[in-house]
Structure formats: structure tokens, C-alpha cells
Amino acid sequence: MKKEQLFDKLRQGVTRQFDMPTQPVDGIVYPDVVQQFIEMSKTVGSKVIEAKTTDDLNHIIRNAYPEAKVFASSVKGIKADLNPDTVSTPAELNGTDVGIVQGEIGVAENGCIWVPQTMKERVVCFISEELVILIQRQHIVNNMHEAYKRIEMPEKGYGVFISGPSKTADIEQALVMGAQAARGVTVVIVG
Amino acid sequence: MKVGLFIPCYVDTLYPEVGVATYRLLRKLKVDVTYPERQTCCGQPMANGGFQRMSGDLAEHFEDVFKDYDCIVTPSVSCSSFVKDHHPELHKHECSTPEKTMELVEFLHDVLKIKELPGEFPHVVSVHNSCHGVRVLRLSAPTEEHTKPYNKIVELLKLKKGITVHEPERSDECCGFGGMFTMEEPEVSARMGDDKVKRHIATGAEIITGADSSCLMHMRGVAGKQKYDVKFMHVAEILAAGV
Amino acid sequence: MSTSHSKKAAQFLSNPENVTRHDKTFWGLRQKRDIQAHQLPEWESLREHASQIKEHTLTHLADYLEQFSDNLERNGVVVHWAKDAQEFNEIAYGILETHKVRKLVKSKSMLTEECEMNDYLIKHGIDVVETDLGERILQLMNLKPSHIVVPAAHISRHDVGKIFEDLGISKEIGNHDPTYLTQCARYSLRQAFLEAEAGMTGCNFGVASTGDCVVCTNEGNADMSTSCPKLHIVSMGIDKVIPDLDSLAVFQRLLCRCGTGQPSTSYTSHYRKPRPDGKMHVILVDNGRSDIIANPNHWTTAKCIRCGACMNTCPVYRRSMGYSYSYFIPGPIGVNLGMLRNPKLHSGNVSACSLCLSCDHVCPVKVNPGSQIYTWRQELEQFGTENKEKRYMAEAMRRVYGSYTIYDAMVKKASLVNYVPQKLMDIKLNPWAVGHTMPHIPKKSFHEIYRQAMKELDEEKKKKG
Numbered sequence: 019m020k021k022e023q024l025f026d027k028l029r030q031g032v033t034r035q036f037d038m039p040t041q042p043v044d045g046i047v048y049p050d051v052v053q054q055f056i057e058m059s060k061t062v063g064s065k066v067i068e069a070k071t072t073d074d075l076n077h078i079i080r081n082a083y084p085e086a087k088v089f090a091s092s093v094k095g096i097k098a099d100l101n102p103d104t105v106s107t108p109a110e111l112n113g114t115d116v117g118i119v120q121g122e123i124g125v126a127e128n129g130c131i132w133v134p135q136t137m138k139e140r141v142v143c144f145i146s147e148e149l150v151i152l153i154q155r156q157h158i159v160n161n162m163h164e165a166y167k168r169i170e171m172p173e174k175g176y177g178v179f180i181s182g183p184s185k186t187a188d189i190e191q192a193l194v195m196g197a198q199a200a201r202g203v204t205v206v207i208v209g
Numbered sequence: 210m211k212v213g214l215f216i217p218c219y220v221d222t223l224y225p226e227v228g229v230a231t232y233r234l235l236r237k238l239k240v241d242v243t244y245p246e247r248q249t250c251c252g253q254p255m256a257n258g259g260f261q262r263m264s265g266d267l268a269e270h271f272e273d274v275f276k277d278y279d280c281i282v283t284p285s286v287s288c289s290s291f292v293k294d295h296h297p298e299l300h301k302h303e304c305s306t307p308e309k310t311m312e313l314v315e316f317l318h319d320v321l322k323i324k325e326l327p328g329e330f331p332h333v334v335s336v337h338n339s340c341h342g343v344r345v346l347r348l349s350a351p352t353e354e355h356t357k358p359y360n361k362i363v364e365l366l367k368l369k370k371g372i373t374v375h376e377p378e379r380s381d382e383c384c385g386f387g388g389m390f391t392m393e394e395p396e397v398s399a400r401m402g403d404d405k406v407k408r409h410i411a412t413g414a415e416i417i418t419g420a421d422s423s424c425l426m427h428m429r430g431v432a433g434k435q436k437y438d439v440k441f442m443h444v445a446e447i448l449a450a451g452v
Numbered sequence: 453m454s455t456s457h458s459k460k461a462a463q464f465l466s467n468p469e470n471v472t473r474h475d476k477t478f479w480g481l482r483q484k485r486d487i488q489a490h491q492l493p494e495w496e497s498l499r500e501h502a503s504q505i506k507e508h509t510l511t512h513l514a515d516y517l518e519q520f521s522d523n524l525e526r527n528g529v530v531v532h533w534a535k536d537a538q539e540f541n542e543i544a545y546g547i548l549e550t551h552k553v554r555k556l557v558k559s560k561s562m563l564t565e566e567c568e569m570n571d572y573l574i575k576h577g578i579d580v581v582e583t584d585l586g587e588r589i590l591q592l593m594n595l596k597p598s599h600i601v602v603p604a605a606h607i608s609r610h611d612v613g614k615i616f617e618d619l620g621i622s623k624e625i626g627n628h629d630p631t632y633l634t635q636c637a638r639y640s641l642r643q644a645f646l647e648a649e650a651g652m653t654g655c656n657f658g659v660a661s662t663g664d665c666v667v668c669t670n671e672g673n674a675d676m677s678t679s680c681p682k683l684h685i686v687s688m689g690i691d692k693v694i695p696d697l698d699s700l701a702v703f704q705r706l707l708c709r710c711g712t713g714q715p716s717t718s719y720t721s722h723y724r725k726p727r728p729d730g731k732m733h734v735i736l737v738d739n740g741r742s743d744i745i746a747n748p749n750h751w752t753t754a755k756c757i758r759c760g761a762c763m764n765t766c767p768v769y770r771r772s773m774g775y776s777y778s779y780f781i782p783g784p785i786g787v788n789l790g791m792l793r794n795p796k797l798h799s800g801n802v803s804a805c806s807l808c809l810s811c812d813h814v815c816p817v818k819v820n821p822g823s824q825i826y827t828w829r830q831e832l833e834q835f836g837t838e839n840k841e842k843r844y845m846a847e848a849m850r851r852v853y854g855s856y857t858i859y860d861a862m863v864k865k866a867s868l869v870n871y872v873p874q875k876l877m878d879i880k881l882n883p884w885a886v887g888h889t890m891p892h893i894p895k896k897s898f899h900e901i902y903r904q905a906m907k908e909l910d911e912e913k914k915k916k917g
Contacts, residue, residue, distance in 0.1 A: 026514075032510075032511045036504065043501050043702060062718070127492075175724035176723060176724065179716065181715070184670070187712075189607075189609050192609075196634070197637075198676050199675065216899070224894075246899065249856055250849070255850060258839075259842070262830070266850070340809060355490055383808035389842055390805070391884065392453050392842070397804075431888055
């Protein structure tokens with residue numbers, strides 16, 4: 019189909035045009051945005067760790083996953099066995115116990131964290147059994163309206179809001195964590 | 210204020226006691242109410258079934274019978290919703306009755322604003338919130354919406370001395386009447402009715418009451434078939450008890 | 453008087469326990485949605501915004517599609533336009549063939565169901581693997597979805613367990629625990645993600661101002677499908693385009709809250725460019741959407757964002773299940789979309805509505821599917837699909853109610869019906885008798901009582917006077 023044909027048909031089919039709403043939505047604002055973010059993160063199935071800027075993040079992560087063997091990350095300063103920037107194929111990251119990524123914006127209303135693709139293989143966000151997302155305390159906003167005003171798409175042209183682990187309720191509505199992607203998420207709030 | 214009493218066709222034929230109770234109650238409340246003869250049906254049954262085109266003459270007739278009243282009151286939520294919502298598109302001429310038509314609970318609560326009622330009613334009742342009462346006339350806050358809960362039927366019933374008022378779980382889920390829906394989808398309709406009556410009974414109520422006789426007729430039929438031990442009364446009958 | 457829907461519904465209703473389970477499942481989703489709605493003071497304003505944004509976008513759709521496709525191309529994405537299902541399937545296969553793809557992993561897309569793409573590709577030798585757990589179960593069982601968001605909700609854990617055992621996906625025979633079965637599917641699908649040469653996703657929202665294709669999933673299967681293989685194909689209806697990221701915020705907040713009652717899906721993925729060394733294709737499909745937008749009575753149906761909330765709240769859907777509808781999308785929105793697709797074929801679903809209008813009030817974009825069904829009923833006569841018995845009844849009513857004299861005469865005789873024995877009324881020809889006893893008809897109607905009372909009052913006055 020020629021797109022021009024479609025455009026003509028669409029233009030001819032409309033008899034009355036409507037305007038965009040003039041006022042923006044008055045999104046919910048929380049008295050304690052970080053507290054709300056923590057509660058909502060737990061509601062969506064994540065664990066939450068609060069860390070000081072001076073804390074050793076590697077120590078915190080190792081402590082949170084004492085049994086884990088394979089760590090994967092390209093975050094500066096994070097010790098890892100595999101680096102999503104240098105692996106030759108996504109498949110090499112299969113078998114990762116803990117992936118660690120940097121989140122940019124946390125959203126208090128729904129526990130979403132914006133994770134832009136800064137690494138070469140973004141599959142680390144999904145293929146890891148457990149995912150650790152680091153987020154700066156001052157980067158937590160109230161709602162999605164605020165979040166979408168702030169997000170920046172990285173050069174690689176991909177970004178994702180992650181809200182808790184992969185989940186499904188497709189069998190008799192029983193909630194199961196770890197459908198196809200990470201079974202668990204730990205959010206580390208830094209600052 | 211001159212009030213015309215509209216008693217819908219099936220209430221007239223099947224539930225005259227609802228008409229009598231409505232009339233007595235309004236008289237007691239000193240309303241200048243009369244029942245214009247020659248009224249028949251608002252045309253809703255055909256329209257819900259897909260034959261609104263056949264309802265046009267009835268809408269004209271309705272206008273003709275009621276146009277000289279200041280207000281038209283009826284003990285039926287679905288009929289008043291139909292007159293308000295659909296009569297305007299059916300009329301070929303200018304019409305005044307759609308905006309003057311009110312359901313009884315609406316009239317008592319919003320116009321007369323009654324704050325007390327004589328008479329006792331020492332019974333446990335479960336309120337049936339009919340769909341069009343909730344979602345068209347807004348007699349109560351639709352549970353789908355984020356609005357402050359209220360229920361005009363419950364408020365009025367609580368004016369009766371001795372009454373205990375409950376609402377069932379899923380307080381405004383449909384009972385499955387829907388006019389010709391009952392005839393076209395008898396199995397679904399019967400199951401919806403059965404689920405609804407059971408939830409009413411589970412409140413511990415002796416009586417199921419509501420502002421629409423068609424929902425009550427349907428549930429009464431279902432309860433009869435299943436031999437459930439529960440009674441049905443229109444809100445008007447309870448409000449008029451002992452008056 | 454039965455319809456295609458009511459006949460199939462009656463079959464489903466013949467097993468009352470199944471109906472109870474089905475009803476509870478979806479009422480549960482409705483309740484979760486209500487909890488979400490009540491947590492946001494701005495809920496009703498959010499719905500109004502969503503509705504207005506959709507009305508604006510649909511009535512400026514050519515402009516937004518142009519902007520969207522320009523941005524896609526600027527971002528290095530290949531754009532295709534498909535007039536109908538056939539063109540869509542051919543384009544999809546063409547891309548796969550060019551890249552020598554043998555295995556395709558795909559996330560959930562109702563558009564590919566609509567176009568019956570899987571059958572087409574499989575016939576052409578492509579190994580198509582559904583990766584949403586519900587869709588995967590249905591694919592293995594060779595069944596169609598019964599709901600657009602939770603497609604396999606009608607299947608029991610035991611049926612899932614059995615098929616997994618038969619196919620060697622689960623090893624522990626008799627273990628039908630949902631957690632165990634989900635893990636088994638995880639291992640099996642993990643292999644498919646790593647082997648596939650291409651991934652296909654649907655698209656919940658296409659952002660015109662940026663060219664983002666936004667996909668919302670809970671399982672992460674869309675992202676697994678697109679971050680392992682190098683080729684990503686997006687299949688989307690032209691109705692999915694929205695103006696900008698501010699609009700997206702409105703829809704993102706509503707979609708999942710309405711659909712599953714969660715504050716957000718686990719993943720809201722934004723695809724703007726192909727992967728490094730990869731390729732990304734977007735197929736924009738009309739397949740009747742431009743006709744819907746041009747339909748003066750029903751164009752607002754195109755506002756739908758496919759959250760499924762209208763199904764969950766529909767008392768008829770919950771008690772009749774998706775398979776009782778003739779169109780592949782069931783429930784209130786499906787009744788409407790079916791009529792827009794082919795009215796003659798899908799008129800049998802128009803009865804599946806008691807006009808309770810609950811769907812109008814849950815709909816996040818105010819499609820008002822219930823009120824629209826009322827309108828469709830009025831249009832059946834023009835397609836020649838109206839129920840003839842029902843028309844006969846309506847005509848009889850019009851005759852009786854149209855003349856007060858006839859009405860009055862009929863009412864006088866109505867109570868004679870009481871003398872017909874209940875058994876005689878319990879016949880198949882009387883649908884009322886399926887679930888009801890007959891109402892008792894009083895000796896006197898209200899208007900007769902009133903007339904008599906007024907007469908007596910007059911006489912009393914005369915006596916006194």
C-alpha cells in the first residue's frame with residue numbers, strides 16, 4: 019500500500035477535528051516521594067536497599083547475593099565477571115546470576131525505573147537471574163508525567179522502564195515471578 | 210408544582226401496588242400529584258431490543274400526555290432513563306418532558322429533600338442498585354468511578370424507623386434483566402440473576418428492594434424457580450409502609 | 453430467539469463450576485483495577501485526557517502517521533505499509549525470507565491474531581514461537597485466545613500440566629503447580645530466544661514526535677525477543693500512534709491499571725533504533741482501521757487501547773467466556789469491533805449485552821462500548837440480521853401501547869394468564885421459563901384501581917356537596 023493513499027483516505031474520512039486537551043494532567047504528588055518509591059518497589063516485588071554515597075556498592079551487592087557466582091555489569095566501579103560491553107554475543111550472558119545496571123529515574127507512583135541502554139548488549143537487563151538497579155535518591159520523581167519530561171534516549175536508541183521482576187499470572191491467575199526475564203530485582207537507592 | 214405520575218406499562222399491569230404506594234406516598238408528602246389517564250409505555254422495551262424506530266410514536270404520545278405538568282415522577286429507573294436519554298432523539302418536534310421526568314428516589318431526595326418519614330419498617334432489606342439507576346441517573350456512585358461513595362436509595366430507606374439496610378457484595382453488578390436480553394440470552398440472564406439473588410440473600414436480608422420493578426420482576430422469577438425464601442418489594446412500598 | 457452468542461454461552465453455562473471460576477478470575481481483575489483507580493485522585497481527569505488525546509489523534513491521524521514514519525526512517529528503521537491482512541503477512545514473510553530466518557520468537561500481538569499471521573508463516577516454513585506464557589500454552593494446545601490480555605485464563609493448571617508433560621516441557625509427571633510449570637516454560641523458551649534469528653513484537657503505543665515503539669509486558673518476553681536476535685519486526689495497527697511522550701505518560705498510567713490492576717507492567721520498553729549491527733522494521737497495518745475512523749456512528753471505537761477492562765467488568769463475558777463470541781476479540785469491545793469488521797458475520801454477538809453500561813465507566817479512553825452496542829442493535833435491520841421474532845414482539849408491543857383503547861382492553865384480560873398452568877409455560881418456546889417462574893398477574897391494573905378510586909372520591913364529594 020502507498021502511504022499517500024492511506025493518508026488521503028484518512029483525511030477524507032474525518033468530518034470534525036478535535037483539539038488536544040489544553041490543561042496538563044495534575045499528577046499525584048507524594049509527601050515523601052522516596053518513601054512512596056520504596057513502598058511501591060516492594061509492592062511490585064522488588065527488594066530495596068538504601069545506601070550512602072560513601073558505601074561500597076560492590077560489598078552491598080555481594081552481601082545481597084552471597085550464593086551468586088556470575089556477576090555481569092558495565093557500570094563504572096562495579097566488579098563483574100562478565101561485561102555486556104565486551105561480550106561478543108548476547109548468548110554469552112546466559113547463565114548470569116546477577117546483572118547490575120544503572121537506572122536514571124525512579125517513579126514513586128508505580129516503582130518504575132528508567133534504564134537507558136548504555137551497554138552494548140541490553141539483554142543483561144533481562145537474561146540475568148537477578149537484576150540489581152542502582153538509582154540516585156535525588157532522581158526519584160512522583161509520577162510518569164514528571165518522568166517522561168525528564169527521560170533522555172541514549173545514542174543506542176533503546177530504554178526501558180522496569181518495575182519489579184518479570185512476572186506472569188497466565189496459569190490460573192497464580193502470580194509467579196521469573197517468567198522469561200529476571201526472577202528478582204533489588205533496587206539500590208544511593209544517596 | 211403540578212406533578213404527573215407516570216406508571217410504566219408493566220408496573221401498571223403486574224405491580225399496581227407499586228403505583229398505589231407511590232401515589233399514596235406523594236400525597237402524604239403534600240405533592241399535587243395526578244395520574245393522567247391514556248398513558249401507556251415510554252417505548253423502552255422495543256428500543257433496547259433494537260427497534261427504537263418503533264418507539265417514536267410512543268415518545269410523542271408521552272409528550273402529549275405529560276407536557277402540561279411541571280414534573281413527571283415515575284417509580285422506575287430504566288423508564289425514566291429512557292425518557293431522559295433517548296426521547297430527545299426520537300421527537301420530531303420540540304419537547305419538554307425528557308428534562309422534566311424524574312425517578313421517584315431522585316424526586317424525593319433531590320427535589321423534596323425529605324429528611325424524615327412517618328411509619329416503621331422493622332425488617333432487614335438488601336438494596337438492589339439497578340444499572341440505569343447507578344450509571345445513568347446516578348442514584349449511587351458507580352463503583353467503577355473514583356467518586357465519593359453515596360447512595361440515595363439507602364439514605365431514603367434509613368429514614369424508616371426500625372429498618373436494617375444492607376447492600377450485597379458487588380453492589381452494582383447487573384442482575385441480568387436487560388429487557389429482551391432475558392429472552393435472547395436466557396441462560397446467561399438466569400445465571401446472572403441467580404448470582405445476584407444469592408448475594409442479596411447472603412446479606413441476611415428478608416426482603417430485596419430496589420427502585421426498578423423490572424429488575425425485581427426478573428429476580429423474583431429466578432428466586433421462584435430456585436425456590437429461594439426471600440421477598441421482593443419496590444422502594445416505594447417500603448417508604449409508604451405505615452404512611 | 454437465540455443468537456450465535458447465546459447458543460455457545462449456553463454450552464459454557466452447562467458447567468456451573470467452570471462459570472464460577474471464570475467469573476471470579478475476571479471479577480478479581482476488575483477489583484484490582486478499582487483499587488488502582490481509587491489510589492489516584494486524578495483518575496477521572498486522566499480518563500478524560502486519554503479520551504480527548506485519542507479523539508484528537510484519530511482526527512489528525514494522517515499527520516501523526518507521517519510524523520511517526522518520518523522519525524522512524526530518520527532513526528534507521530525500515531517502514532512498511534500494509535493495506536490488509538494479506539499484505540501484512542506477505543511483508544512479514546518477505547522480511548524474514550530476506551534475512552533467511554528459520555525461527556521467529558514473538559511477543560503477544562492481537563494484530564497478528566487478527567491477520568492470522570502465524571498460520572501463514574508456518575505454512576511458509578517459519579518456526580514461529582509465541583513467548584508470552586499464555587500465548588505459548590494456547591499455541592501448544594492449538595487453541596485461540598479467549599481474552600486479549602490474559603489469553604489462557606480459561607485453561608486449568610491441569611490441562612497446562614498435561615500438555616507440558618506430553619511435549620516433554622515438564623519432567624515431573626503430575627506436578628501441576630503454576631510456579632513449577634512457569635519455570636519449565638522459562639527453560640524451554642530460553643533456548644528459543646537464543647536460537648531465533650528474528651524477534652517480533654506488537655506495539656502498544658507509537659510516539660509520533662520521537663518514533664518510539666513502546667511495548668508493555670510483564671514477562672519481559674518482548675525484550676528477550678528483541679535483545680537476542682538481531683532482527684526486530686514491529687507489527688502495529690495505525691491506530692496505535694499517539695502524539696508525544698506527554699501523551700504516553702497518560703496512557704502508560706492507564707493501560708496496566710485498567711488491564712491487570714497493577715500500577716505498571718514490569719517492562720515499558722521503548723524501541724527507537726535498531727540494535728547495533730541489527731535491523732528494525734515497522735509494519736503499519738490498516739486492515740479496516742481507516743474504515744472505522746470514517747464511520748460516522750462508530751469511529752470512537754478506534755480509541756480503544758486494548759486494555760481488556762471492558763471484558764473483565766462485563767457480567768455477560770464473565771459468564772459466557774471468550775469462545776462464545778464469533779469475533780476473535782470478545783467482550784463489549786469485541787462485539788463492536790466484530791460489527792465493524794463484518795456486520796453480517798458478527799451480528800450474533802450483539803445480544804451479548806444487558807446494557808448495564810459498566811464497560812462505559814471502566815473504559816480508560818471512554819469508548820463507551822455498551823452505549824455503542826445499543827446503537828448497533830438499532831442498525832441490525834439495515835444488515836437484515838435483526839431477530840425476526842424479536843421484531844414481531846416489538847411490533848406487537850407498539851400496536852398495543854400505541855393505542856390506549858387496545859392497551860386498556862388487553863390489560864383487563866391479562867390476569868387470565870394466571871390460569872394457564874405453570875407446566876404449560878415451561879416450554880422451550882418460552883425463553884422466560886428457562887430461568888424464571890411466570891409473574892402473577894393481579895386482577896386489577898393500577899389504572900383501573902386509580903379510575904375506580906377517583907370515581908368513588910367524586911361520588912363521595914357529590915354526596916357531601
